[in-house]
Amino acid sequence: MQQPIGVIDSGVGGLTVSRELMRQLPKEKLIYLGDTERCPYGPRSKEQVKRYTWQMVHYLLGKNIKLLIVACNTATAYTLSELQSALLIPVIGVIEPGARAAIKNSQNKQIGVIGTEGTINSKAYPNTLKGVDHKIQVDGLACPRFVPMIEDGVFKGEEAEAVVAQTLQPLKNKSNMDTLILGCTHYPIIKDLVQAEMGPHIQVISSGEETAREASLILAYHKSLEQGNIAPVHEFFTTGNIEKFRHIANQWFEEPIQVLEWVSLDPMKSSAK
Amino acid sequence: MQQPIGVIDSGVGGLTVSRELMRQLPKEKLIYLGDTERCPYGPRSKEQVKRYTWQMVHYLLGKNIKLLIVACNTATAYTLSELQSALLIPVIGVIEPGARAAIKNSQNKQIGVIGTEGTINSKAYPNTLKGVDHKIQVDGLACPRFVPMIEDGVFKGEEAEAVVAQTLQPLKNKSNMDTLILGCTHYPIIKDLVQAEMGPHIQVISSGEETAREASLILAYHKSLEQGNIAPVHEFFTTGNIEKFRHIANQWFEEPIQVLEWVSLDPMKSSAK
Structure with a gap:
């Protein structure tokens, strides 16, 4: 079974990392989560960034990811070493x-x-x-x-x-x-x-280019590069406006994105999850 | 204690990888072993290359290395995955x-x-x-x-x-x-x-440049980058002519090499080891 790479970002910036992952690792399936609703993380407190980042991580862990990429400089600065210590999968920052x-x-x-x-x-x-x-x-x-x-x-x-x-x-x-x-x-x-x-x-x-290249190395190092030749269908999730996200993604990517869903990371708003 | 990076090559070619390691990772100590006596490996059989490579690896394991770099394309092609499976330290090829x-x-x-x-x-x-x-x-x-x-x-x-x-x-x-x-x-x-x-x-x-950069990542990934600021004294070993090795190394490096010793990898010739 295809095990995807998870990519998290405070918004759409991480799409440039995703674009490079698609280019350099075309067999790999991506699951992208952009916390567009609460973007930007830059001005927020360290504690708040850590809480939001962990919410994203927990969401993606439910998707059976084999590698986590923290495609946000602020989240990387505040949470990378904590995530690397805590998770059982490799974690790469930008x-x-x-x-x-x-x-x-x-x-x-x-x-x-x-x-x-x-x-x-x-x-x-x-x-x-x-x-x-x-x-x-x-x-x-x-x-x-x-x-x-x-x-x-x-x-x-x-x-x-x-x-x-x-x-x-x-x-x-x-x-x-x-x-x-x-x-x-x-x-x-x-x-x-x-x-x-x-x-x-x-x-x-x-x-973005360099992070994708290092993701390639870490997957090879763990012998978990995708071996098959099935074209992956990437999945995108945003906490914010779906159409705004789609508009930006389609401007940046060569092909329109196929799967895009809204998701809530606020525990109070998503009792169904 | 400084734990060195081990570099093995069939001869002097791996010195270009060492030069890049020194440039990109100036805190790290290197131990280089070039099997100049039996160079080149290119025309040798797979079994012979494997045996020679394992002899070099065993020699360097006795030097307490934290990372092994196989700085020889032939040895990489024939032994890398075997070394990666067998050794307890990370192994990088070129x-x-x-x-x-x-x-x-x-x-x-x-x-x-x-x-x-x-x-x-x-x-x-x-x-x-x-x-x-x-x-x-x-x-x-x-x-x-x-x-x-x-x-x-x-x-x-x-x-x-x-x-x-x-x-x-x-x-x-x-x-x-x-x-x-x-x-x-x-x-x-x-x-x-x-x-x-x-x-x-x-x-x-x-x-060479790319291997040094990936060595940097793998050491960071394992939290084993050198932390101190003591200028490392690299050690070089050759199975062949010492003065020829020194001449080439000093042409390629910015500074003359300090420690260079002859070593035998032939079990029949080195009963003292």
């Missing part, structure tokens, strides 16, 4: 894969990170990078305008270019970095704009 | 990391592989790549002149360029690949020549 790819790429150990204010303030990237190599210098920049812009469907054209140029200005002025991590799962949608603004000498790392 | 990086990179699923005749004939790369995604097309090319040339110290200049150009010609003529895997641990030494010959539209994947 911070370490991007960090390892940046270490591999950087020749001068000058690495930039852009993300939400929550992610930048958490110091999760500098801590991970310097934990491996204390000589690495990290320049972080919060880009609070990117997520709302992308969720509004603005990810090309003059307006998007202007926002990207203006936002990244401080990073361009002060840094000799050769590598820039997109430390938010929304940002791969505007990767081309970021690359154009930063210039060809800077390698832009998308955590 | 084939899968390059394959996963190629899958991540390739947009058109047309992937090239160059390696020794043994590696190309083993079909290890096509099997790994197609196991993950059967739509991937693989063009393999054996490059038997590369290893002897590199071991002779010829890895730049007109002669090297001519050999590379002539050898790669068949691959350039027949393929639409966007990604090329250097499927031999010697080849990173001539990566720039290969890149120049193939052109900027082809991403050249070095299995």
Whole structure:
């Protein structure tokens, strides 16, 4: 029986990770749960993020997943090690894969990170990078305008270019970095704009691509890669507006999503579960 | 106590993997064993390669290693799954990391592989790549002149360029690949020549870089990354000529190697061990 990979996110950002999982692991079935109703997690307290994340995890554990991907930087920063200790299946976050790819790429150990204010303030990237190599210098920049812009469907054209140029200005002025991590799962949608603004000498790392690649390794390591050749039918769940979710997913994916359902994670509202 | 990473190879090729391990994981101590005396493994029988590889593994297990890297494509092809089943520590080969990086990179699923005749004939790369995604097309090319040339110290200049150009010609003529895997641990030494010959539209994947990055993940996954900040003193062992080994290592590394010893793996010759 096909055992799926579970992907959780505070909203739609994790769809960029899912897109990469589908591309790099086309035999694997995904079950995606986006807590769109309570998105964003960035400004919420650590305790609240942990509670919400555990609710998502419990929901997906009921779907017999073989691997859990926490496709949200905030949830990764607050819950990853706790989840890794508690669950019997492997758990992957989105911070370490991007960090390892940046270490591999950087020749001068000058690495930039852009993300939400929550992610930048958490110091999760500098801590991970310097934990491996204390000589690495990290320049972080919060880009609070990117997520709302992308969720509004603005990810090309003059307006998007202007926002990207203006936002990244401080990073361009002060840094000799050769590598820039997109430390938010929304940002791969505007990767081309970021690359154009930063210039060809800077390698832009998308955590979605790197997370999918590491998922491939962890599944191979546990001998649990899908062996058959049955085209998987992925399942998507959202706690928020179904049509808004479908609209964004279909903009980002090559093919329209087939299975999409609304789900409640609020114990008080879903007595039937 | 510092617990080292063990690296085994049939000769000096695995030094390119070691160089990347030092760069990406500067806190980790390495113990390298190159079976230079019996190199190359490529033309040997599967049974012989397995016996020699197990001799190297047993030697390194006595050094309290926490992770074993089989930095030799032939040994990986013949022994990896056996070692992974038998040993209590994680074991990483050099084939899968390059394959996963190629899958991540390739947009058109047309992937090239160059390696020794043994590696190309083993079909290890096509099997790994197609196991993950059967739509991937693989063009393999054996490059038997590369290893002897590199071991002779010829890895730049007109002669090297001519050999590379002539050898790669068949691959350039027949393929639409966007990604090329250097499927031999010697080849990173001539990566720039290969890149120049193939052109900027082809991403050249070095299995050394990718193996080091996956080693980083596996150590993190097992919570066994080195935590201290003591500069490690790496140890190198060769079954062959010490001065030849030192000469090559010092050409390839940024700093001269400090600890290098001769060792015999032949049970009949080393009664003292």
